[in-house]
Amino acid sequence: MTKPNILNMSGEVIAILPAGMFKVKLENGHDIMGHLSGKIRKNHIKILINDRVDVEISTYDVTKGRIVYRYK
Helix, strand or coil, rough: CCCCEEEEEEEEEEEECCCCCCEEEECCCCEEHHHCHHHHHHHCCCCCCCCEEEEEECCCCCCCEEEEEEEE
């Protein structure tokens, strides 16, 4: 079951920033700032430039999101 007011989008990591932040280019061409979800941090999943990821974006602030999945 999905949460209300959450957009799920796919994108590609284009930059790695300090403090666990990433710049992600979405499929629709927009750039957002993304941080890692708790499960990705807990399982020590590494995210590199050009990785395909799924991002959850709040409808209240569409410039920030949470990276929830990294494709293999």
